[in-house]
Amino acid sequence: MVLNVIIICKLFLALQITILSVIVYLYLNVFPRRTNFFQLQNDLLQFVQRQGRLVVDSALSCLAVLVNQVLKDQTQVICCFTQFYGLLTDLSLELREALSTKISTSARISSKTRPSILRALYTVGLICKYFTLDYSFNRNKKSSDMIDPDLCRKAITGLGFLLFRHDQLFCTGSVQLFLTRFLSTVQNSLTNNHPTDGSSFFEIQCIILDNLTHYLLQKERKATADNRLWATRSKRESLKELTDQVTGHSSAVAQTYLPIVLKYCILTPSISVRSSALSLISTILRQGLIHPSHVLCSLICLQTDSDPSIRSRASVCLTEAEQKIPGFAAVSLF
Numbered sequence: 001m002v003l004n005v006i007i008i009c010k011l012f013l014a015l016q017i018t019i020l021s022v023i024v025y026l027y028l029n030v031f032p033r034r035t036n037f038f039q040l041q042n043d044l045l046q047f048v049q050r051q052g053r054l055v056v057d058s059a060l061s062c063l064a065v066l067v068n069q070v071l072k073d074q075t076q077v078i079c080c081f082t083q084f085y086g087l088l089t090d091l092s093l094e095l096r097e098a099l100s101t102k103i104s105t106s107a108r109i110s111s112k113t114r115p116s117i118l119r120a121l122y123t124v125g126l127i128c129k130y131f132t133l134d135y136s137f138n139r140n141k142k143s144s145d146m147i148d149p150d151l152c153r154k155a156i157t158g159l160g161f162l163l164f165r166h167d168q169l170f171c172t173g174s175v176q177l178f179l180t181r182f183l184s185t186v187q188n189s190l191t192n193n194h195p196t197d198g199s200s201f202f203e204i205q206c207i208i209l210d211n212l213t214h215y216l217l218q219k220e221r222k223a224t225a226d227n228r229l230w231a232t233r234s235k236r237e238s239l240k241e242l243t244d245q246v247t248g249h250s251s252a253v254a255q256t257y258l259p260i261v262l263k264y265c266i267l268t269p270s271i272s273v274r275s276s277a278l279s280l281i282s283t284i285l286r287q288g289l290i291h292p293s294h295v296l297c298s299l300i301c302l303q304t305d306s307d308p309s310i311r312s313r314a315s316v317c318l319t320e321a322e323q324k325i326p327g328f329a330a331v332s333l334f
Contacts, residue, residue, distance in 0.1 A: 018250075041066055056119075056123060064131065064157075077133070078133055084124050119156075125162045128166070142178060153200075155181065156207050160207070164214075164218065170249075183205055203272075205273045209280050213279050217283060275307070302313055
């Protein structure tokens with residue numbers, strides 16, 4: 001089938017998701033009958049359930065164009081989501097039961113179900129990135145410790161996809177508590193002799209920091225596009241209707257997570273974490289979401305970092321902040 005060849009070829013191209021999304025329009029022009037749309041939808045859902053990560057990314061991007069713009073029916077997507085989410089909820093119940101028996105202090109995932117769990121964690125978040133599903137969840141506020149690095153990485157990645165589309169969840173108490181727990185895990189595990197390898201959690205910290213940075217950059221690009229659109233129609237619009245919700249929410253996210261980042265991700269032994277934290281700080285400063293005085297001490301600390309790249313970038317941040325607000329460093333220090 002032509003679509004199979006196209007999907008495989010996308011693995012060797014840099015713009016897999018964008019190109020594959022365009023294929024939908026070509027496919028619709030070649031096969032105009034509506035029955036072919038549903039067959040294409042089924043083929044894409046099979047890719048999501050069976051293929052590797054890159055194919056899943058491209059297939060879901062393609063499926064989003066087909067379902068949201070053509071079919072306008074999310075029934076099959078909800079069924080696919082329910083299968084993956086049901087697998088995760090069943091696993092959660094099993095782990096809680098295992099922990100409640102107090103036979104062991106940690107619950108393990110069997111090697112047989114491990115690949116399915118990793119796929120489910122990644123796919124659930126990716127589906128939430130592309131679709132707004134009307135789906136009810138049974139919430140259980142009980143939680144158990146999960147120290148499996150692979151599961152943590154997939155869970156954080158999937159959560160990132162979800163938060164990119166539903167960014168109002170960033171500032172909710174449950175999400176903030178969940179992300180803070182991972183950002184502070186390494187320090188706690190080192191002091192408590194936690195058996196899990198710390199390098200794995202350093203990687204998880206980097207994923208969280210990069211997600212926050214990418215979110216702010218995404219909002220910045222959207223604001224730039226909105227400004228260009230506003231410039232074309234500003235003479236016809238009323239200033240009373242002009243709002244800036246994007247910047248307001250970005251500022252709320254920055255003010256929520258920046259204190260956590262400054263507390264746990266600056267004085268850390270991992271160069272990767274320090275670099276990711278500095279990228280987030282520089283993005284926040286460049287967008288003007290906080291006053292530079294809040295990060296002055298951290299930037300001065302990073303100026304003495306063992307890594308030359310971090311030292312240089314921290315100096316650039318301080319220089320740019322001084323140019324925007326002359327004398328802020330002296331005022332903040334004294």
